[in-house]
Amino acid sequence: MKKALLKNTLREIRNTKARFISILMIIALGVGFFVGVKSASPSMEKMARDYYSDTNLMDFRIVSTVGFDEDDVKAVKSCEKIKDVMPSYFSDVTVSLDDTSKTIRLMSAPSEYEENNAISTIELVEGRMPLKKNEIVVESASLYDYNIGDTITIDEKVYDTDVSEQLKGLEYTIVGTVKSPMYISFERGTTTIGDGKIDEYAYVHEDAFDIERYTVIYATIDIGKEVSPFSDDYEKIRDDIARKLEETADERVEVFIDENIDKAQKEIDKNRKELIKKKADTKKELADAKAKIDEGESEYYSQISSAQAQIDSAEYTVSKSKSELYSKSKELNDNKDKFNTEISKAKKELENATSEYEKGCAKIEEAKQTKASLEAQVCDTATGTINTVVYSLPEGVSETVITTLSGYALSVTYDNAVGVLSEAKAFCNTAFSTAFDGAFDAAINGINTINENIALIDTEIKSGEEELLTAKTQLDDAKKELEEKESSTLKEFDKYDKEILDAQKQIASADSKLNDSKAQLNDAKESGLSKINEGKAEYEKAEKDAQKGFREAEEKIDDAQKELDSVETPKWYVFTRDDNPGYSGFSSNTNRVDAVATVFPLFFLLVAMLVCLTTMTRLVEEKRTEIGTLKALGYNNSSIISKFIIYACLAAFFGCILGFATCVPILPRVIWNAYGMLYDMRDIEIVVHKFSLFSALVAAFACCALVTLGVCYKSLRHKPATLMRPKTPKAGKRILLERITVLWNHFNFSSKVTWRNLFRYKSRLFMTAIGIAGCTALMFTAFGLYDSINDIVTLQFESLSKYNTIIVTDEDKDEKDLSVLLKALDGDSRISDTAAVMQKNVSIKSDSKKVDSDVYISVAHDSKDFQKLITLRNRTTKDKITLCDDGVVLTEKLAKRLNVSVGDEVMVAEYDKPIKVTGIAENYVYNYIYMSSEVYEKLSGEKPKFNTVYAKSPYINEDVEKEIGTDYLKRDDVVAVSFTSTIQKEFDDMIGSMNMIVLVMIISAGALAIVVLYNLTNINLAERNREIATIKVLGFYHSETSAFVYRENIILTIIGIVFGLGLGIWLLQFVVNTVEIDNIMFGRDIHISSFVLSSVMTFVFSLIVNFIMYFRIKAINMVESLKSIE
């Protein structure tokens, strides 16, 4: 290119800065906004991807109703395509704070050895990780003001479970704050305890848990890093693996059932059998014992009675013996008496005889005594004589003599008296001669005489003795006889006595024996009885004990059985990331941004093209003479065109750079900040959406270059001479409006000018109108979108769903239980209305379409109650729809997805029976097929199992929710309690994020409007420079002059707004349909405020431009009017 031409180009730019900048700006806006917004989604995705991969976010979170063991972990690990598996623990606990209680999910922090392949690692925000079992890290977004070093005390009891069963300690010291990739939003998910909502999460050391089986398994997929977790590929792979995991789950559950439940069941059965056997045994034993006792008793009684009999017979014998003995002894005594009398008689006789005898004896004795006394006399005489002799002996006699004599005296006896005397005499004679003879003789004489008497007496005695002797003999004989008789009799008596005594003794002994026996018997009786009683008591006790034991055992078994039964069938739940709170929302949110981003560039490009077109047209027209001159100078077309191309492309180039430099770093952040209210992740790193950048660049350059080319060729067709002549100004023309003379004549002239001008510069008209329309449409869409989402909550939860509490009941409960619950709810003053429904996820198809996700059938327990809480109405006509018995009512979105209308038939896949659609009801959240119980029964052939109760609490607030949640979760028949306020909150958050998008849209729309209007007004002014100068010369005030221009702008703005609103309605529908997710229908009503706001704001932007332009109009030099037409 020639240097001069380049210089010329640059100079041209300097001279037409405003135009250049206009093109530049519109390109910058178009490219920047498009690429910027388009980049938001990939930037967010990239950030999320990095975050997920850095933290090794789990792909699956598997929990089970019974926990896991190592085998389960292995089974999961061995599943195809599973990379890492990390078993772990968690437990939901509550912490009481002042007057409230918060539910916290305590998880075990990945311990050190797992660190290398730990899943869902937590990021430390502050402090350090828990190292001991009593240390805890809380979430960094914790709503409560925890400080590091504080102590958290966990409630000992979480409702009815003891925490100590799961945790070793209750007090934990906060050592840090963390962020978990599983909780990217501020939602914390649900639990089965408390009010059903988790308020916070926290991590403790693994050792803090005291659980035998793992409570959770985290697993990651072996998938390349290049597969985005947001891609369909990922979902496909994940779903495949999830299916496999479910299979594994089923297997493991069976194993578990085998190993545990069956085992337990077997054990229980065994125990029961054993118990039964034992019971039987014991019963038998007891029966035996009882029999024994009975036997013993009967034996006892028989023994006792036999013993008694024996005793009785013995007694009889004894008494008989006694009486015999008595008679005998009486006889004996009689005999004895008789004998005694006889004896005593005999004795008396004998005594008599004896006394006679004794008398005889006494006589004899007397005689004898006489004899003796005589003999004594003899002796005495002898002795006396000796002694007298002695005495009389002369003195001097030898002692021998005396002694001899004394000897004699001493030896004197009756018989020897004479001899002695004679000797003594002899002696004396010897010694004394006869001195003493005399004395002796005398004594011998006397003795002789006495002898004689004695002899007489002797004879007497002899005869008496003889007599006596015979008497004696007789007596003795008699005595002897008597004695003999007596002794023999006595002997006999003695013998009898002895016999009797013996008998008596025998009897006594028998008696004593009998008594003994009796005593024994009594003893035996007593002891036996007591023994029996004891035995009986023992038996009874044993029986009681046994029964108690059995009862206990039975209870134990029953408990075990109950427990086992309550274990239900163990179930594994395979959760994906989508089940993490906020996770799926994130991708749908990024998608939403993307959808919005895809809609707008169309406008920007179109407008940019138009801006470029008018600007370049104007430029080329202004340079008409120059082009002619250059042509005349011999420049060829391409080099002449190149100037304009360069001009346009430079504008495009710098516009791209500007747009790229300003919007791309800012917009994704702005959008991300908008989501920052929802997510707690990381700062994003801008990822430029390359395709959109490329396409935007191509579009920008292409539009600039092509437009320029087109415009230039139009001029270059002419001959240089023609070009050098001024272009004849566009002729004024009557417009269609003038035909309506009535109207036209009422216009003042400036209106006429305005209208004619409008139609004179059609391209400008279109451009401005399109630009303004785009601006209005954008804003309208933004506001409309905002309202649409905002309406969901108010419409769904205020106009349609009148309930605010959802109670999920135990599916196993029957209708009786349900009525109990309903009664309880009826009696609850906090709750005004209830309606039980059966809800079930199904898939449904129509002739042409099939919808198999996010569809629920909702079977009304009582249609009346149901319609009290759920308004079924047509959205547009607001006509009520009733649940009738010959068809179902579909929600609007579902009907749309199925492409059915009232009267068509649909088929619930599970039941394979077509059913008529009797109504299509307005509904925004989720898709439902409403039907009455009868219809359900007809469809499925079974009675509905109601599993959900909708309840309306007229004065609901957070506290009431908490109360209700806590109260009803305590019930056995209630599985979960949730509140529509939670859903409402989710939407509020969504709306919060929408605010920012709306703001971005408004700003960009405003920028668009300003650039377009500015540019157009600018060109307008340039084209009408003379005209304006002339008007000024004519003496128009500034305001009048401006109005001359503005009127057009204003009319164009109004036209633009009108078209914009029309376009906006279409665009809103498009965006809503794009952005809408399957289970949500956005509000379809467009609020007046959307119309008003977008119109007013467009107008405001237009006014801003007009205001800026005012100064430019003011600055137009009147001298221009004097110049010739170029």
Add this chain to the structure above:
Amino acid sequence: MSLVEFKNVIKQYTMGEVTINAVDDISFNIEEGEFAVVVGSSGAGKTTVLNILGGMDSATKGKVYVDGKDITKLSDKKLIEYRRLDIGFVFQFYNLIPNLTAKENVELATQISKNPLDCEKALNSVGLSERMNNFPAQLSGGEQQRVSIARALAKRPKLLLCDEPTGALDYNTGKSVLKLLQDTCKEEKMTVVLITHNQAITPMADRVIRMKSGKVIENRINDNPMDVNDIEW
């Protein structure tokens, strides 16, 4: 008192370091009802005079009295009012609003005037009653200039300023336009100031102000102004 009086008017343009006196200390006056012609070659300063007189530009120094009013002292708004009520302007290139018909172009002026002529009358007076509803593009140059004159006259200005009104017209048309102006001056007692480089026109003027290099070199009264039809050039 003269209707127009220039007193030591200087207009300086500063172009970089160079200061050019476009009008260099000029003084002249024009009486009411006069047909004045300011004549001079290109660059003599006549357009500057026109600009200042027309209230489109202001003098750097000096005073300009129009009907006893010093227009150099006027505020922007007053100046507009001055243009609006006191001045009628006829441009070399007619400067009709292309989008308005002849009549409407006249209306453009009359609607802002205090006591305007009837548009149709004004157009009649310039001989365009037939073309009243035509757009400028449908009119010949002379016709356009007539519309322009009609537009200027309809305002009933005190002063009719004409900037080379024949510059873009052919000889005959030009002549007829000049004739129109002269007649207007005479019949309506309109003060007309005509700026031209065409010396040949001067005989028809009541007053001729000749300029050269920013100075008035001649200001004479033509005692016997000729009828346009008698002038040839």
